[in-house]
Amino acid sequence: MPIDAAVVTAAVRSCADVIAEHRHELTKLDSAIGDADHGTNLHRGFQAALVRLPDPGDALPADVLKAVSMALVSKVGGASGPLYGTAFLRAAGAVDGAEHLDASQVADALAAALAGVQQRGKAELGDKTIVDALSPAVDAARASVDAGGGAREALRAAADAAAEGAEATIPLVARKGRASYLGERSAGHKDPGATSTTLLIQTLAEQEGCEA
Amino acid sequence: MKKLINDPEQVVNESIEGFAAAHRDQVTAHFDPTWVVRNDAPVPGKVGIVSGGGSGHEPLHAGFIGPGMLDAACPGEVFTSPVPDQMQPATKAVDGGAGVLHIVKNYTGDVANFEMAAELAEAEGTRVRSVVIDDDVAVQDSSFTAGRRGVGGTVLAEKILGAAADKGYDLDQCADLLERVNNQVRSMGMALTPCTVPQAGEPTFELEEHEMEIGIGIHGEPGRERMPLESADAITQRLVNAVVEDLPFRRGDEVLLFVNGMGATPLMELYIVYRAAERLLADHGITVVRNLVGDYITSLEMAGASVTLLKMDDELTQLWDAPVKTPGLRWGM
Ligand SMILES: Nc1ncnc2c1ncn2[C@@H]1O[C@H](COP(=O)(O)OP(=O)(O)O)[C@@H](O)[C@H]1O
Ligand SMILES: [Mg+2]
Numbered sequence: 151m152p153i154d155a156a157v158v159t160a161a162v163r164s165c166a167d168v169i170a171e172h173r174h175e176l177t178k179l180d181s182a183i184g185d186a187d188h189g190t191n192l193h194r195g196f197q198a199a200l201v202r203l204p205d206p207g208d209a210l211p212a213d214v215l216k217a218v219s220m221a222l223v224s225k226v227g228g229a230s231g232p233l234y235g236t237a238f239l240r241a242a243g244a245v246d247g248a249e250h251l252d253a254s255q256v257a258d259a260l261a262a263a264l265a266g267v268q269q270r271g272k273a274e275l276g277d278k279t280i281v282d283a284l285s286p287a288v289d290a291a292r293a294s295v296d297a298g299g300g301a302r303e304a305l306r307a308a309a310d311a312a313a314e315g316a317e318a319t320i321p322l323v324a325r326k327g328r329a330s331y332l333g334e335r336s337a338g339h340k341d342p343g344a345t346s347t348t349l350l351i352q353t354l355a356e357q358e359g360c361e362a
Numbered sequence: 363m364k365k366l367i368n369d370p371e372q373v374v375n376e377s378i379e380g381f382a383a384a385h386r387d388q389v390t391a392h393f394d395p396t397w398v399v400r401n402d403a404p405v406p407g408k409v410g411i412v413s414g415g416g417s418g419h420e421p422l423h424a425g426f427i428g429p430g431m432l433d434a435a436c437p438g439e440v441f442t443s444p445v446p447d448q449m450q451p452a453t454k455a456v457d458g459g460a461g462v463l464h465i466v467k468n469y470t471g472d473v474a475n476f477e478m479a480a481e482l483a484e485a486e487g488t489r490v491r492s493v494v495i496d497d498d499v500a501v502q503d504s505s506f507t508a509g510r511r512g513v514g515g516t517v518l519a520e521k522i523l524g525a526a527a528d529k530g531y532d533l534d535q536c537a538d539l540l541e542r543v544n545n546q547v548r549s550m551g552m553a554l555t556p557c558t559v560p561q562a563g564e565p566t567f568e569l570e571e572h573e574m575e576i577g578i579g580i581h582g583e584p585g586r587e588r589m590p591l592e593s594a595d596a597i598t599q600r601l602v603n604a605v606v607e608d609l610p611f612r613r614g615d616e617v618l619l620f621v622n623g624m625g626a627t628p629l630m631e632l633y634i635v636y637r638a639a640e641r642l643l644a645d646h647g648i649t650v651v652r653n654l655v656g657d658y659i660t661s662l663e664m665a666g667a668s669v670t671l672l673k674m675d676d677e678l679t680q681l682w683d684a685p686v687k688t689p690g691l692r693w694g695m
Contacts, residue, residue, distance in 0.1 A: 177562050185416075185441040185581035186562040194439070223478065224395070224447040227416075227438045231445060232474035270474055325507045327470050331579055333502065333586055 152250035153301060155206040157359035158214045162203060166196035168353045169346070179342040183329035188230060188342040195226035195234070211251055215242035215259075229327055230343055233267050233280060240266035252362050253301040257291040260308060260351075264288045271326060278324035278336065283344035286311040287351050301362040305355035312351045316344035363563050365663075370560035374417045374439055381424060385689045389427050395445070397452040398424045399434040409527040409536050410434070410456030413465040413520055414449060415472055416441040418559070419580055422517060422659045425690030431524035432465075432688070440559050440662070441581045443471035449479030453488055461489035461533035465520055465540065467512025468496035491533055493540040495519055497549045497670065499608040500577030500586050511579045514622050514670035515547035517658045518682075521691060525684035543672065548608050550577065550601045551668030553624060554591070557582040557661055576600060580624075580661045594631065598638035601669040606646055611671060613647030618682065620653065620670035625660035627667055632656065635667050643671075652682055658690065 169176075173189030180188035199221035204213050215238050223235035244262035245255050264284045273279040290311035294304040319341040327343070329336040354360060367373050375393065382391035382398065391398045397414075404410060413423045414436030423435035433456035438444035453462045462483070466476045473494060480490040496503075497515030519540060526539050553575040556565040559582060566582035569575060574597070577586030592600075611617060621636045623629070636655050643650055651674050659668075672678070685694030 181562060181566045185583055186559045186566045187442050190561045191442055224445050227442040227445045227475060228471035232478060327508055330508045331501050331511060
């Protein structure tokens with residue numbers, strides 16, 4: 151099955167389910183080093199995205215990603231709203247015009263999402279943010295595609311790398327986002343944004359239809 | 363969680379509906395996207411002043427809408443920055459032809475969302491200037507981090523800029539003045555108890571009877587340091603000294619001293635802090651020429667206080683004294 155608008159739409163629905171399921175856990179992580187709203191924020195955004203999804207019958211994958219971006223920007227707020235919103239917008243741009251996505255385009259979309267997050271948020275690897283999960287995920291996806299892997303393999307590699315990256319945020323002292331206000335006290339906690347990024351990529355990796 | 367609410371999902375909407383009903387002679391609330399605006403907006407020829415941020419800091423920001431202060435405010439979800447969809451109509455509605463000033467507290471989310479809103483407003487032909495407030499000395503300043511938070515200084519900045527816009531300052535003069543205010547205001551806060559975000563349902567941190575958090579912000583987050591509880595005088599000394607040393611404020615300076623309650627601390631205790639702060643400043647040779655004491659920028663039901671010092675001069679004093687008529691701050695009219 152090619153990764154067309156229908157598959158991307160189904161993936162967005164799965165992401166919304168996963169965020170709904172994990173929202174309390176994400177909010178709990180955010181109460182330790184932030185302000186106890188990350189799960190609530192993303193849940194609000196993905197629920198809004200569900201309402202705005204175009205009819206996959208006459209949409210391209212990029213249209214679906216754009217609709218998600220707009221919903222996140224207009225409903226999430228906080229730091230993660232503009233960051234995830236920009237990520238989805240850039241991912242849409244990377245696959246503009248394509249009817250279905252191959253493995254390389256999936257890797258491109260992830261790379262574009264990372265570039266967007268970094269342009270808006272100015273975070274580097276090791277700042278204890280979304281970037282710490284997304285950046286290794288991009289590298290792993292690209293390496294997998296370069297080694298001849300398909301989309302499923304690339305996404306699985308990305309998911310594993312993201313999970314490792316998120317885990318590795320635990321000892322870090324945050325330099326960006328609200329957690330940075332805690333200084334040394336931010337160490338010892340997993341970053342909520344890196345955790346949600348991992349959940350999203352893991353969901354894509356398990357999504358039915360992502361075989362290309 | 364024990365709160366006077368109906369539904370955790372509806373706290374912001376229901377509170378703003380009540381606020382708008384109580385002050386319907388002065389303000390109008392719009393919903394989905396949510397923004398609150400003074401009834402006589404836009405004021406022709408005047409720079410429009412817009413602020414916004416997460417809810418849970420009441421009376422900030424909507425409580426400061428009215429002549430002499432803000433023209434519109436965009437309340438986000440509890441402790442979550444508002445979105446561009448809210449700032450865009452608010453900005454447009456208060457543009458009386460002289461452009462619009464955004465007063466933004468320094469949080470990654472607030473800055474990014476206001477940035478996007480300003481780009482959209484400019485594209486539609488409204489001139490926008492934004493200035494970011496970052497007065498919290500509890501956070502180390504560095505170009506490699508998110509920098510300092512915007513806290514108590516925001517209230518003073520909104521009052522002073524509202525007066526300046528009324529007096530006919532143009533957009534660039536307003537932005538310059540706001541930068542100057544931000545450069546000479548500093549704050550530090552502490553908490554005796556945590557608070558509970560309604561949708562989270564649990565306190566954001568636990569604090570034992572004999573403990574306090576020093577260097578907190580306004581989002582229920584833990585502070586820089588947890589330490590054994592001290593007397594009001596000793597705590598005030600910590601806050602005042604950190605603030606004075608940071609700018610630094612010097613012998614001979616004239617200041618506005620703002621003692622702010624975090625939401626659940628009685629005014630009686632805030633005056634005990636004020637008493638200590640004024641005496642400490644006198645020891646430093648610093649004169650308090652204006653003051654403000656009360657709950658103006660809160661963190662839900664957190665108990666605690668913050669101390670803000672703004673270095674004053676003739677211009678700032680005149681602007682501070684100018685009439686203001688808002689639900690949360692009113693004198694001279
Ligand atoms: N500058 C940044 N770049 C990338 N990610 C960031 C940045 N600032 C914050 N984040 C991410 O956002 C997450 C918090 O999101 P959220 O709680 O929704 O917003 P807020 O911090 O405004 O409350 C953090 O865990 C972090 O991963
Ligand atoms: Mg948060």
